[in-house]
Amino acid sequence: MIELKLREVKKDLSTKELKVSEYIIANTQALKNMSIQTLAKLNHVSTSTILRLCNKLGYKGFSDFKVDLIGSIPQKLSTEILQDDINLNDSLEDVNSKVQAMEKSSIDETHSIVNVNALNSAIELIIQSNKIVIFGVGSSGLVGKELEYQLIKIKKDVNCHFDPHMSRNLISTLDNNDLVIIISHSGETPDCVELLKLAEQSFVPSIAITKMGQSQISSLASIVLHTTSMEHASRLIPIRSKISQISVVNMLLTNLFIRKYDERLLQQTQNREKRKYPRNN
Template sequence: MIDLKLREVKEDLSAKELEVAEYIIANSQQLKNISIQALAKLNQVSTSTILRLCNKLGYRKFSDFKIDLISSMPKKISSEVLQDDIHLNDCLQVVNQKVQMVEKSSIDETYSMLNSDDLDKAIDLIINGHKIVIYGVGSSGLVGKELEYQLIKIKKDVNCHFDAHISRNIVSSLNPHDLVIIISHSGETPECIELLKLANKQNIPSIAITKMGQSQVSNLANIVLHTISTEHVSRVIPIRSKISQITIVNMLVTNLFIKQYDEKLLSKTKKREECKYP
């Protein structure tokens, strides 16, 4: 969904990049056979401007951007109820309806932004990682604990501590065969940035689960899995960002279980079923 991705990174675009993006969306049906050179000439910009726009939207090449634009025309995932925050004078039923709509749209939008290649690479890093350190602050840390619990099920050596000092000490002991996973909605959490810099210094692979757009966390991580950045409901209750992070974690874990589903896990599943349904 190009319009969704544009909305997520709009603040990071230059004036020329924004003009090109709006032109592409307005003329998407006519862009099937257009080259990057022709598009640049039509908008009176350089091809490097268009490539920067594609990179900011999560595409490595212009051709990837064009294929996505043509093959999956944007569909609006919106509702009037999502245009307003939850108010203090809302009744219980209205609050519940708004929360439901926020959660549904968060899952749909996260799926729409998902880069399958990056997800597959992240899965391989987790499978091959000898030791894994997960870190996040606040609600992101709670999502990290959920990921830790799920990875323990497939017998991974994983740690998720809320204390940044403990995490820093553990990361200091890692090597290039290990892995660091950072969860940060803003992408600017100081502790997360520090851990990624430390990981890079020691050549430790890293995965970041963070909002779409340019940030220090996304620039430092080897693999970035994007979550949605819009937060209609007050950040005191970060429903959208948390649901988006959980969606990414569930996709990671489900695919990991499928790839790691060996005889031991099959036996464990059967024993659990037998205990529950003798």
């Protein structure tokens, strides 16, 4: 699909844009983990050249282009494949090596698609919110619990429950000074969709951490933070999606802690050091 679009607009491209388009066609697999800055550097062009190319292809920006690009890459399917390229007959060493590669590529891809403006808006929304309700199902819920635990450190009034009924009751008490954070890889989890609709009806701002591409959740949330979408639906262990979600959460939290760093957090750090390395009297 991408290659077809590039060939259709070929006659309308500048010399530099044509160079980038040819690189894209020849390096589709590598591009899924590449940032716009890296692509520009490899082709000795400016990022504005790449953005103009994306615009001529009908995309709003590089992130939208990558959503389509990654979705168009064919997935390898086999009865001998447990997930991704991990096979049932792989040795322990092979499995460990492939898991490491999957984790690394997931982190790289997540960082390459981050929307800095959306991330910054999400950070400010968390800081300004009085109450926060977090919800996710399965492993996404576990990532939500980690986010809850860390937000408590900066004294946020935050709740993350695995029970959607409890979360529904909590969201019904919120207003436009509060916040709902939904974590869902698919973007179509029924309970998550229902909770976002409830938040929208009550004019409660929301943040969605979900995979790239169109989904009910991405269309309902006030702010969307994208995670990697390269994980087959049949996977038994959500390695890529979980690592990607954790990467997004770590970016959020690290920037939050920097902006909220004060004497109280400094004291916490010093007390932790004292407990870990007690001085001899």
